[in-house]
Amino acid sequence: MLDWTVVTAAFLTAAVEWVEAFTIVLAVSLSIGWRGAAGAAAAALAVLAAMTVATGGVLSMGLEVRWLQLAIGVFLLLFGVRWLAKAVARGAGLKALHDEAESFAETRAELSRGDRAAGWLIAFKGVLLEGLEVWLIVAAFGLHGRAWASSTTGALAALVVVLAAGLAIRAPLTRVPENAIKFVVGVMITAFGTFWTYEAVAGERAWPLGDLSLLALGAFYALGGIGLIGLIRRSRPIGAAT
Template identity: 50%
Template structure:
């Protein structure tokens, strides 16, 4: 896997998570208190930095074959979850993710929540909302960067890609102070789901002792293979959605 491919894979995956984290912080700051929201976000990043600092050296100490088996399995867990949701959304069986709607929902909940301060934090709700959002989404960013970087023995490059994605998304979000609705998140999630699943298959098989023909070049077959299978599923499920919609409509009319 080349350095460019590693950077692009980590960057795209982390950008999706960064968009969701920024949306939460924007809702907390807009609906409640910006100072508390930013304090919560910074606190979440500080906790995340400690976790990454502890896990990074530990991952590099694991034997490469064992690391690839574990990383491959974990990437399959994450990748298949993302891929399943992306396929259902693309086929019309699940509503598309709407970052603007997510922002409005979180904003409404923030405005309705009771106030209260604790210690140096003016608004505890804004603080905890931002803290949890940044920490949870950040853990996924850290996982992607650490696993890809450790497996390719290039954690600094993977960390740089993750940092670049977070900085770009955060800067754009704070500049316009609105959810990044123009980011093609549903398409990105499909692409990232395909990539994570393909790399999970590739590294998991290597960790189990399999030898791929052409070594890393086999990814040029595995990735398109997963993509074509995903697109085929989308096509099949779209037909299912079209045929089931009239039947569901008739059932709803009869129930009235």
């Protein structure tokens, strides 16, 4: 039975990464064609699938997962804090909003200086690097009650949605409110990272409220981020450059 909390968190996180990966693949396809770009993307996805299966297989053997939980929890916490910090900076006007159209143009410019092999590698690298973050989230959420089916379902559903939308419009997905998504995902990932890291250190009874503690942690980080955005905006000089 699927854990829809995990499915939703994995879906939102993966969607952002798949949008960025698709933008790279789309740009490459205009240089080497859809077949070559799709082949590179498929190769990268195969590597990620093998990593996911391997990680789940190790855990299914009943081995001690405490240290793996701690390691992934720390990485998840750092990953979430990074996203949250960027979203707060962009929301407060300290950092320019991410522009998928600009990323698309930069990738095409890079391709113009290379050949077909270089284009294939760019698509492969782009999907693999973006997908590695998805794999990290899938592995981390998979530890949540061994919810591998839920975390994998969320990530795959996001891939299908982004791919379908991208193929339908055949253009960079510039209308996706990426900063808003990254803020929400940053909050969720930071909350999960905090939860898993402390539980790995203090034991299963670290959180008296159990999984409900995730809601409290999420609210704490969300309100803190919103408050920080407001504080920075009020403290900035009027007319300051963004």
